[in-house]
Amino acid sequence: MKYYILAGEASGDLHGANLIKALKIVDTNANIKCWGGDLMQDAGGELVKHYKERAFMGFTEVLRNLKKIFKLISFCKSDIDAFKPDVIVFIDNSGFNLRIAKWAKASGYKTNYYISPQVWASRAGRVKAIKRDIDAMYVILPFVKAFYKKYNYNVEFVGHPLIDAIANRTQVDANTFRKTHKLGDKPIIALLPGSRKQEITKMLSVMLGMVDAFPEYQFVIAGAPSQDYDFYSTFIKNASVRFIANKTYDLLSVSYAALVTSGTATLETALFKVPQVVCYKGSAISYHIAKRIITLKFISLVNLIMDKEVVTELIQNDFNAKRLKQELELILDKKARDIMFHNYYELELKLGGRGASEKTAKLIFNALNT
Numbered sequence: 056m057k058y059y060i061l062a063g064e065a066s067g068d069l070h071g072a073n074l075i076k077a078l079k080i081v082d083t084n085a086n087i088k089c090w091g092g093d094l095m096q097d098a099g100g101e102l103v104k105h106y107k108e109r110a111f112m113g114f115t116e117v118l119r120n121l122k123k124i125f126k127l128i129s130f131c132k133s134d135i136d137a138f139k140p141d142v143i144v145f146i147d148n149s150g151f152n153l154r155i156a157k158w159a160k161a162s163g164y165k166t167n168y169y170i171s172p173q174v175w176a177s178r179a180g181r182v183k184a185i186k187r188d189i190d191a192m193y194v195i196l197p198f199v200k201a202f203y204k205k206y207n208y209n210v211e212f213v214g215h216p217l218i219d220a221i222a223n224r225t226q227v228d229a230n231t232f233r234k235t236h237k238l239g240d241k242p243i244i245a246l247l248p249g250s251r252k253q254e255i256t257k258m259l260s261v262m263l264g265m266v267d268a269f270p271e272y273q274f275v276i277a278g279a280p281s282q283d284y285d286f287y288s289t290f291i292k293n294a295s296v297r298f299i300a301n302k303t304y305d306l307l308s309v310s311y312a313a314l315v316t317s318g319t320a321t322l323e324t325a326l327f328k329v330p331q332v333v334c335y336k337g338s339a340i341s342y343h344i345a346k347r348i349i350t351l352k353f354i355s356l357v358n359l360i361m362d363k364e365v366v367t368e369l370i371q372n373d374f375n376a377k378r379l380k381q382e383l384e385l386i387l388d389k390k391a392r393d394i395m396f397h398n399y400y401e402l403e404l405k406l407g408g409r410g411a412s413e414k415t416a417k418l419i420f421n422a423l424n425t
Contacts, residue, residue, distance in 0.1 A: 057140040059088050060143075062089070062092070062106065063109060063147065064106050066319040069220060078416045079099055080416070090103050091105075093280065104131075140164065142419060148172075156185075160190075167191045171199050175202040191211070191419075213410075213411045213415050242311035243310045244383075247303065247315040252286065255279075258336060261379060262379070263296065266293045269387075272312075274295070277303040315334065316335060317368070321366065328396060330391070331366050332383055333357070333369065354368055361401070365399075367382045
């Protein structure tokens with residue numbers, strides 16, 4: 056079978072890679088083209104476009120790059136027509152993917168979606184288009200299945216692929232990791248400022264402002280695969296700060312606490328059982344637009360899944376040095392940490408166990424053969 060998979064950012068690349076591996080097991084003749092990143096390519100997909108080419112974040116950023124986005128959409132349609140896949144699999148990234156899905160369904164292609172667009176967070180009116188344009192939806196969050204049920208759209212909850220990604224990773228020895236990266240013996244506070252330049256620019260300086268206030272801890276920046284050290288170095292003013300690229304899971308496995316930009320990383324941090332403060336700050340325009348269309352009580356996946364405040368969220372003006380210092384002090388306290396650990400274990404149970412990628416691959420393949 057021929058599969059065309061579309062992912063648009065680092066987390067989609069990770070989940071897309073695991074899906075490709077699973078598809079190649081259930082379909083030994085799988086021919087896969089993809090939009091994603093290095094992980095999807097390494098898993099055996101023929102990479103058409105890298106997500107770095109379209110890492111646009113926020114309303115103003117999208118507006119400035121509309122011409123490039125429309126060119127990419129046009130190219131994507133042409134490439135799909137040339138390849139003639141048996142199924143197109145969309146992974147998150149709704150702005151781009153839903154436009155392709157509308158065209159693809161009208162053109163007679165079979166359309167599957169793995170990891171739902173966040174219509175449960177804003178603009179629920181898009182469910183109508185999803186029901187029209189997507190043949191099958193595989194969701195990874197339990198509350199999303201319940202959300203779609205309200206709109207009479209039956210979707211499959213397959214569990215969360217991060218559980219597999221973390222369980223299947225090569226384990227790192229803590230002492231070796233510390234020695235290799237010259238981390239010393241202090242407890243580590245990991246800084247996860249996001250993967251896009253706009254995010255990092257907004258987040259990292261405030262996070263690094265904690266270094267002098269907590270000298271008994273070692274601060275380490277988790278470098279994203281999409282950015283070079285030269286970019287991060289402009290923010291680093293304290294020589295004690297360490298930078299480790301492309302080893303976020305290894306870093307989290309040895310961390311005592313973390314400051315995390317809202318996104319998939321908040322859930323990853325929770326699954327590694329690392330106490331965290333969730334942070335987010337966007338442009339003023341993007342934030343005020345988002346406030347008007349987002350209907351959720353929380354922004355972090357941890358709190359959304361648990362439907363309560365497990366981790367503190369510092370959003371926009373609340374994300375400042377004073378508040379961040381207060382909240383970091385709290386998660387370093389044993390009592391607060393014990394409560395968070397308990398909630399993290401409950402969170403993992405809610406995510407449905409292992410095997411998300413394998414379940415999804417089998418559902419996709421079996422549907423093509425019925």
